[in-house]
Amino acid sequence: MKSNRSALAAIVALFTFCTCANAQGYHVLHTFHIASSGGWDYLTVCPVNENIYVSHGTQVNILNKNTGDSVGVILNTDGVHGIAFAPEFNKGFTSNGKTNDLSVFDIRTNAVTGHIKTGEKPDAIMYDPYTKMILVCNGKSKDLSVINPKNNEVVKTISLGGKPETAVTDLAGKIYINIEDKSEIAVVNTKTWTVTNHWKTGKGEEPTGLAIDTKTKKLFAGCNKLMVIMNAENGKVVKELPIGDGCDGVAFDQETRTAFSSNGDGTLTVVKEGKLIESPGFDFTVVENAPTKRGARTIALDEKTHKIYLPTADLGATAEGQKRPSMVPGTFQILEVGK
Numbered sequence: 001m002k003s004n005r006s007a008l009a010a011i012v013a014l015f016t017f018c019t020c021a022n023a024q025g026y027h028v029l030h031t032f033h034i035a036s037s038g039g040w041d042y043l044t045v046c047p048v049n050e051n052i053y054v055s056h057g058t059q060v061n062i063l064n065k066n067t068g069d070s071v072g073v074i075l076n077t078d079g080v081h082g083i084a085f086a087p088e089f090n091k092g093f094t095s096n097g098k099t100n101d102l103s104v105f106d107i108r109t110n111a112v113t114g115h116i117k118t119g120e121k122p123d124a125i126m127y128d129p130y131t132k133m134i135l136v137c138n139g140k141s142k143d144l145s146v147i148n149p150k151n152n153e154v155v156k157t158i159s160l161g162g163k164p165e166t167a168v169t170d171l172a173g174k175i176y177i178n179i180e181d182k183s184e185i186a187v188v189n190t191k192t193w194t195v196t197n198h199w200k201t202g203k204g205e206e207p208t209g210l211a212i213d214t215k216t217k218k219l220f221a222g223c224n225k226l227m228v229i230m231n232a233e234n235g236k237v238v239k240e241l242p243i244g245d246g247c248d249g250v251a252f253d254q255e256t257r258t259a260f261s262s263n264g265d266g267t268l269t270v271v272k273e274g275k276l277i278e279s280p281g282f283d284f285t286v287v288e289n290a291p292t293k294r295g296a297r298t299i300a301l302d303e304k305t306h307k308i309y310l311p312t313a314d315l316g317a318t319a320e321g322q323k324r325p326s327m328v329p330g331t332f333q334i335l336e337v338g339k
Contacts, residue, residue: 032068
């Protein structure tokens, strides 16, 4: 009986440990449903209000990030990919892949105020607070549009020598861009607006998502089943970590020192940055592959609440000749993930 009681106690203890561990880990907190049809790409948390802006087909859906309630929509953004904000100018921008332009809207009212022509098939878009410029990755023309949000003018078009996916800033005069078809990261000097380096992503192939730790100058590139961590000062690969399949987004939480890879296979890979004890520098460890939902491949991080938002839908079978499974109509949704 003593041995049976001991075995039972061990099982109870193990169950309790697993339950606590799961409760402490990242998991889906809420699901916000959007009934409109169409595919999706990026989503963004607005830095000046409580809203999430979600690319969806030919429009951008705007949700309250706390309740998931719909608070507006930006129409006529054909083939929209990304959304960026220039808070100093009270402007937002959407990259419209099928019309080769940006829609400009007022952050306060979400009313469209104009359009800006870009390169071919504008995709990822970002605002650089250091230069106060909007940067657009043009996938088909393989270049970067630099736009002054003050007057909505294109001030520079930079050839990148390959298909750009995502751009990030070090907030000190450099822009880093994933070049997917070359498996490299291009470095742009914002003083001259020229490409100064092309760094290979080691074993990482087809980098898509990209994030940066501006404190330690580290880049986090999401590649095929691999996160490549790179020194942003010299391009040296410092770590390669396994992640889930189908990554299309990476985020870094500056306060918690955590990197996230959103994977289309239905997982969120969580990488913790920790300072080495016996030598200078930092180490990086995969601490969790949290379950999300199949198709949740892009990511937005709320730096204020540390919550994560992932777009997806209920998915059917993959049709012959298609790369991705079909979407069940009317099931588009945003997952709110946290601890």
